[in-house]
Amino acid sequence: MLGASTSHTGWTFITNHARVLAAIADDPNVRIRDIAAHCRLTERAVQRIISDLEQDGYLSHTREGRTNTYRIKVDKLLRHPAEANLSVASLLSLLVQDETDRARKPAGQ
Numbered sequence: 001m002l003g004a005s006t007s008h009t010g011w012t013f014i015t016n017h018a019r020v021l022a023a024i025a026d027d028p029n030v031r032i033r034d035i036a037a038h039c040r041l042t043e044r045a046v047q048r049i050i051s052d053l054e055q056d057g058y059l060s061h062t063r064e065g066r067t068n069t070y071r072i073k074v075d076k077l078l079r080h081p082a083e084a085n086l087s088v089a090s091l092l093s094l095l096v097q098d099e100t101d102r103a104r105k106p107a108g109q
Helices: 016-026 032-039 043-055 088-095 099-104
Strands: 059-064 067-072
Touching (some): 016 032, 016 043, 016 067, 032 043, 043 059
Antiparallel strands (some): 059 067
């Protein structure tokens, strides 16, 4: 998972729910602690967001030993009426970096 850059103040285009979902899409076995660090959220906030996403059917998880493995329902449609015809897969295609792109970029970019 890529590290977060410097701090930011003010508004942003992407919600925390989308950031958490993208982090999980990037690594389905990611730890809450790592999501929190990457998204610059508290672990508690990440837990609430995951709970929201599970409650509304966007995400599920299975427990394997001490590890959670998350599964995103990529065919589920987005919630807001303005994006109601777009799937989670469409959103994630914009937010998650393809492995081939990641391999080509030097570290830190």
